[in-house]
Amino acid sequence: GENVEQHPSTLSVQEGDSAVIKCTYSDSASNYFPWYKQELGKRPQLIIDIRSNVGEKKDQRIAVTLNKTAKHFSLHITETQPEDSAVYFCAASIPGAQKLVFGQGTRLTINP
Amino acid sequence: SQTIHQWPATLVQPVGSPLSLECTVEGTSNPNLYWYRQAAGRGLQLLFYSVGIGQISSEVPQNLSASRPQDRQFILSSKKLLLSDSGFYLCAWSVLAPTGELFFGEGSRLTVL
Numbered sequence: 001g002e003n004v005e006q007h008p009s010t011l012s013v014q015e016g017d018s019a020v021i022k023c024t025y026s027d028s029a030s031n032y033f034p035w036y037k038q039e040l041g042k043r044p045q046l047i048i049d050i051r052s053n054v055g056e057k058k059d060q061r062i063a064v065t066l067n068k069t070a071k072h073f074s075l076h077i078t079e080t081q082p083e084d085s086a087v088y089f090c091a092a093s094i095p096g097a098q099k100l101v102f103g104q105g106t107r108l109t110i111n112p
Numbered sequence: 113s114q115t116i117h118q119w120p121a122t123l124v125q126p127v128g129s130p131l132s133l134e135c136t137v138e139g140t141s142n143p144n145l146y147w148y149r150q151a152a153g154r155g156l157q158l159l160f161y162s163v164g165i166g167q168i169s170s171e172v173p174q175n176l177s178a179s180r181p182q183d184r185q186f187i188l189s190s191k192k193l194l195l196s197d198s199g200f201y202l203c204a205w206s207v208l209a210p211t212g213e214l215f216f217g218e219g220s221r222l223t224v225l
Contacts (some may be wrong), residue, residue, distance in 0.1 A: 006155075032211040043202065043216040044156070051211070089156060093210040098144050098163050099171075100210050104155035 002027040004092050006103025014111050019080055021106045023090035024072040032093035033066060033073045034100070039086045047088075048075070077108075085110045114139035118203045118217030125224055131176075131190040133220050135203030138184065143205040145186040146214070147178055150200040162186060163209075198224045 003026040013019045025033075034049035050057045050064045050073065057064050061080075066073040077084055087107050091100040118135045125131060137143050147159040158171045160178035168178050175194060179187045186203060203217040 034213070036214075043218055044214075045216070046213045049213075098206075098209040099146070099158060099161050099169075100214065101158070102148075102156040 002030060002092055002094050002101045004090060004101050004103045006090050006106060008106060009104065010107045010109070012109045012111060013080055015080055015082060017080055019077045019084070019108055019110075021075045021088055021090070021108070022072060023074070023092075023103050024070075025092040025101075026071065027092070027095060028068070028071060029095035030092040031095070032100075033064070034091050035062075035064060035075050036089045036091065036102075037086045038089065038105075044089060080110045082110050082112060084108060114205075114215065116203065116205055116215055116217045118220055120220060121218065122221045123223070125193050125222065127195055127224055128192045131188070131193050131197070131222070133188040133201055133203075133222075135186045135188075135217055136184055137205045140184070140205070140207055142183060143207050144209040145180060146204040146206075147186065147188050148202040148204060148216075150202060150219075152199070156202070160188070193222075193224045195224050198222055 006023045031052035035047050036044040037047045038044040048059050048062050048064050050066050061078050063076045087105045089105050090103040115138045144163050146161045148156045161169050162180045176190050201220045204214045206212050206214050
């Protein structure tokens with residue numbers, strides 16, 4: 001079945017710098033790749049997603065890139081701010097099933 | 113607008129006791145419903161999902177079970193809790209799965225002693 005690996009597990013960056021989180025997936029038929037943000041003590045919420053017919057998508061300071069050949073996708077956060085501190089999860093759709101497989105999460109800390 | 117309610121928010125239970133966590137969704141019909149578990153410092157593990165009343169798919173062999181007695185109600189149960197059942201349980205719904213947004217409940221923190 002589908003397997004999603006996420007790296008790094010923890011990431012610490014200075015405020016204003018960029019942060020990059022990477023995920024790889026195993027099933028080449030997966031076609032939907034969302035990213036969720038979970039602030040401390042709160043529920044995960046969708047922040048951006050990308051479909052397999054697109055290579056890159058951007059929404060203000062966040063962007064996601066997808067390399068279907070290599071089966072990996074990445075989240076890019078530019079000009080990081082303290083409110084970006086959270087756990088970020090990537091996920092991949094399961095072909096033919098009504099579910100997602102999530103990565104293990106990345107704890108991002110923005111240092112002032 | 114759609115909302116999701118999950119309760120109880122926190123629960124402390126002794127080993128061997130039963131469990132019942134409940135989740136209801138409002139403002140939508142025939143949603144796909146999901147139970148995830150988040151162990152401390154780990155990712156989101158899918159436990160069960162349901163695409164309709166009475167239809168339950170189990171993802172991980174364990175002593176937990178799920179039921180969907182009504183269209184917008186999803187229940188997670190156990191007859192006898194284990195220490196390893198401790199964690200943060202999240203209910204979620206979606207209407208365009210798997211390529212639509214997942215909306216999570218606020219979670220239930222279970223501690224088994």
